[in-house]
Amino acid sequence: MIEVACAIIEKDGLVLAAQRSERMSLPLKWEFPGGKIEPGETAEECLCRELFEEMGISVAVKKCLPASTYHYPKASVTLYPFVCSIASGEIVLDEHAAINWLPPEELQNLDWAEADVAVIESYLATCESCSR
Numbered sequence: 076m077i078e079v080a081c082a083i084i085e086k087d088g089l090v091l092a093a094q095r096s097e098r099m100s101l102p103l104k105w106e107f108p109g110g111k112i113e114p115g116e117t118a119e120e121c122l123c124r125e126l127f128e129e130m131g132i133s134v135a136v137k138k139c140l141p142a143s144t145y146h147y148p149k150a151s152v153t154l155y156p157f158v159c160s161i162a163s164g165e166i167v168l169d170e171h172a173a174i175n176w177l178p179p180e181e182l183q184n185l186d187w188a189e190a191d192v193a194v195i196e197s198y199l200a201t202c203e204s205c206s207r
């Protein structure tokens with residue numbers, strides 16, 4: 076079981092999606108930036124560390140969404156999603172192939188890592204700026 080903290084970053088009514096690089100597992104799939112929770116670390120501590128390492132930004136957590144587990148053929152991944160804003164820094168891509176800022180209702184048009192599909196549904200069900 077892999078435990079992963081990930082950030083649903085909102086800015087000006089848009090949401091950040093990040094594309095995994097060809098070198099990563101799940102190549103070129105879209106995801107919410109974040110990474111594996113290390114021993115002794117809380118999900119939120121992990122989130123802050125990963126976002127700084129991967130993108131050079133500090134994030135402020137606005138809301139936690141329910142954890143969501145997906146069983147890939149090789150491993151099960153539990154995502155701990157946090158709705159966030161950028162507190163400081165400008166995004167510099169270190170690991171990802173690309174990023175995209177999208178209105179919430181367009182998130183589902185991307186080719187997401189399968190584990191993220193349920194997280195997006197849960198986000199859309201709660202998000203205040205969504206039209207549905």
Ligand SMILES: Nc1nc2c([nH]c(=O)n2[C@H]2C[C@H](O)[C@@H](COP(=O)(O)OP(=O)(O)OP(=O)(O)O)O2)c(=O)[nH]1
Binds near residue numbers: 079105110
């Ligand atoms: N960060 C992140 N990982 C996700 C998401 N959805 C999803 O299935 N994952 C998976 C991909 C990876 O197997 C794992 C996260 O690990 P990671 O972000 O440290 O990825 P990684 O490239 O270091 O993983 P690996 O190649 O070393 O196995 O969770 C998501 O939205 N964000």
